Amino acid sequence: NAGVTQTPKFQVLKTGQSMTLQCAQDMNHNSMYWYRQDPGMGLRLIYYSASEGTTDKGEVPNGYNVSRLNKREFSLRLESAAPSQTSVYFCASSEHRGRAFFGQGTRLTVV
């Protein structure tokens, strides 16, 4: 039972490049989340998906897109990376109103 698997773990991008962060969970959860965490700060919600095929913007959605093609997978795409998007990204899943399970994070640097 892997829980929440996030890839890649590390990534360096040049300004303007695009990339997709992948996330998959094997706990049959409906809710999935993408967060970013900047140094010394808490998690800020980028996008949320309550179920397959639905997505909602969180606190900081600008510059990001997401896709929830099936119940297991929730991907985050940066279309044109900017230095302000340098951060650690976490994917999480949960049952409705329940405890959340996290991936190990993706450390993204945009130069």
Next chain:
Amino acid sequence: SQQGEEDPQALSIQEGENATMNCSYKTSINNLQWYRQNSGRGLVHLILIRSNEREKHSGRLRVTLDTSKKSSSLLITASRAADTASYFCATINSNYQLIWGAGTKLIIKP
């Protein structure tokens, strides 16, 4: 804006002492959750307290919830070096999204 706010931002205590950290939130909740994060890794769930509960225990952890004051506290008793981490509270907002405070950084000195 963040739903939960932890206090203090940082706390340094001697091993064996108790550590208390607080969380305040803004809107009505269904439950409040506490998590631990070690060195920028993924967060690990510690305890969930429902809005109709006032106190909950799990091992050396004690969580209280005061819905009238919109606040919660996490007490770690008999602290150990391994408790050094950042601690976050989280609540569900009206859109069923899990929202986080900025966290308390706890350092346990040997």
